[in-house]
Amino acid sequence: MAGQWHPVTGAPHAATVPMSTDPPLRVLLVEDSALLTSRIAELIRRLPDVTLIDTVDAEAEALRRLAEAAPDVVILDLHLRIGSGFGVLRSLERGVARRPKIIILTGFDLPEYRREAEAFGVEAFLNKSRDYGRLPSLLSSLAKQLSADNP
Numbered sequence: 001m002a003g004q005w006h007p008v009t010g011a012p013h014a015a016t017v018p019m020s021t022d023p024p025l026r027v028l029l030v031e032d033s034a035l036l037t038s039r040i041a042e043l044i045r046r047l048p049d050v051t052l053i054d055t056v057d058a059e060a061e062a063l064r065r066l067a068e069a070a071p072d073v074v075i076l077d078l079h080l081r082i083g084s085g086f087g088v089l090r091s092l093e094r095g096v097a098r099r100p101k102i103i104i105l106t107g108f109d110l111p112e113y114r115r116e117a118e119a120f121g122v123e124a125f126l127n128k129s130r131d132y133g134r135l136p137s138l139l140s141s142l143a144k145q146l147s148a149d150n151p
Helices: 035-046 060-067 084-096 111-119 126-149
Strands: 025-030 050-058 074-075 101-108 125-129
Touching: 025 035, 025 126, 035 050, 035 126, 050 060, 050 125, 050 126, 060 074, 060 084, 074 084, 074 111, 084 101, 084 111, 101 111, 111 125, 125 126
Parallel strands: 025 050, 025 074, 074 101, 101 125
Antiparallel strands: none
């Protein structure tokens, strides 16, 4: 419709942007820092085709929400208010019907943590202070991948 004129007003028609009909990428955030949780929630709100389904700050809550909500992606801190991200990863190995993609986001970028997380098959291991800026493109890429996998 771009380039056409409205028959009554004579003004050009506004170009319309089609809304995506793809289901949004559903993200569960497991993070014990309220400040970082707020920043990541804001970041996700700005991404098309990505939805934050919940935020939790403890291992048991994360496992409960994983079972209830079946997110596509989990952004997972390793040090939680109660429990650990590694506890969540160990539980995922034992019993979730559909394993979500896992993005580790931690302030403890230790080589042994990275090796252990990679042994669990995480999609990304990010340092909170150095790699935070990679989250938008990583989530957008995973959303596109989900859309391609579910035509």
